[in-house]
Amino acid sequence: MAKYTREEEFKIIQKIRSLDAEGKHDEAYELRYKLPLPPHLAMALKDTVGAEELKNSKFDLSEANEAYGKDWLAL
Numbered sequence: 001m002a003k004y005t006r007e008e009e010f011k012i013i014q015k016i017r018s019l020d021a022e023g024k025h026d027e028a029y030e031l032r033y034k035l036p037l038p039p040h041l042a043m044a045l046k047d048t049v050g051a052e053e054l055k056n057s058k059f060d061l062s063e064a065n066e067a068y069g070k071d072w073l074a075l
Helices: 006-021 025-032 039-049 051-055 062-068
Strands: none
Touching: 006 025, 039 051, 039 062
Protein backbone atom coordinates (compact mmCIF):
# COMPACT_ATOMS: atom_id res chain seq x y z
CA MET A 1 0.00 0.00 0.00
CA ALA A 2 1.00 3.60 -0.44
CA LYS A 3 3.10 5.40 2.14
CA TYR A 4 1.93 8.90 2.98
CA THR A 5 3.60 11.76 4.78
CA ARG A 6 1.77 13.18 7.79
CA GLU A 7 0.76 16.16 5.66
CA GLU A 8 -0.69 13.87 3.00
CA GLU A 9 -2.57 11.86 5.63
CA PHE A 10 -3.92 15.09 7.11
CA LYS A 11 -5.18 16.20 3.68
CA ILE A 12 -6.92 12.84 3.21
CA ILE A 13 -8.52 13.16 6.64
CA GLN A 14 -9.69 16.68 5.78
CA LYS A 15 -11.24 15.36 2.56
CA ILE A 16 -12.96 12.55 4.46
CA ARG A 17 -14.43 15.05 6.92
CA SER A 18 -15.55 17.29 4.07
CA LEU A 19 -17.25 14.41 2.26
CA ASP A 20 -18.98 13.31 5.47
CA ALA A 21 -20.20 16.87 6.06
CA GLU A 22 -21.63 16.91 2.53
CA GLY A 23 -23.47 13.67 3.22
CA LYS A 24 -21.23 11.69 0.84
CA HIS A 25 -20.64 8.94 3.36
CA ASP A 26 -19.93 6.17 0.86
CA GLU A 27 -17.19 8.24 -0.80
CA ALA A 28 -15.75 9.16 2.59
CA TYR A 29 -15.74 5.53 3.67
CA GLU A 30 -13.90 4.44 0.51
CA LEU A 31 -11.30 7.15 1.03
CA ARG A 32 -10.64 5.84 4.55
CA TYR A 33 -9.23 2.67 3.02
CA LYS A 34 -6.30 4.69 1.65
CA LEU A 35 -4.98 5.27 5.17
CA PRO A 36 -3.18 2.44 6.97
CA LEU A 37 -5.14 0.99 9.86
CA PRO A 38 -3.16 1.46 13.10
CA PRO A 39 -1.81 -1.86 14.38
CA HIS A 40 -3.77 -1.81 17.64
CA LEU A 41 -7.03 -1.29 15.74
CA ALA A 42 -6.16 -4.04 13.27
CA MET A 43 -5.56 -6.43 16.19
CA ALA A 44 -8.84 -5.40 17.80
CA LEU A 45 -10.66 -6.08 14.53
CA LYS A 46 -8.95 -9.44 14.22
CA ASP A 47 -10.24 -10.33 17.70
CA THR A 48 -13.71 -8.96 16.91
CA VAL A 49 -14.49 -10.03 13.35
CA GLY A 50 -11.86 -12.70 12.82
CA ALA A 51 -8.70 -13.00 10.77
CA GLU A 52 -10.41 -14.23 7.61
CA GLU A 53 -12.86 -11.33 7.53
CA LEU A 54 -10.01 -8.87 8.07
CA LYS A 55 -7.92 -10.47 5.31
CA ASN A 56 -10.86 -10.12 2.92
CA SER A 57 -11.45 -6.48 3.82
CA LYS A 58 -10.20 -3.41 1.99
CA PHE A 59 -8.28 -2.18 5.02
CA ASP A 60 -4.63 -1.24 4.52
CA LEU A 61 -2.92 -3.56 7.00
CA SER A 62 0.64 -2.54 6.10
CA GLU A 63 1.42 -1.01 9.51
CA ALA A 64 0.04 -4.04 11.35
CA ASN A 65 2.09 -6.33 9.11
CA GLU A 66 5.21 -4.33 9.99
CA ALA A 67 4.40 -4.32 13.70
CA TYR A 68 3.31 -7.94 14.11
CA GLY A 69 5.01 -9.72 11.20
CA LYS A 70 3.50 -10.83 7.92
CA ASP A 71 1.92 -13.98 9.45
CA TRP A 72 0.11 -12.26 12.32
CA LEU A 73 -3.30 -13.00 10.82
CA ALA A 74 -2.53 -16.71 10.66
CA LEU A 75 -1.76 -16.94 14.38
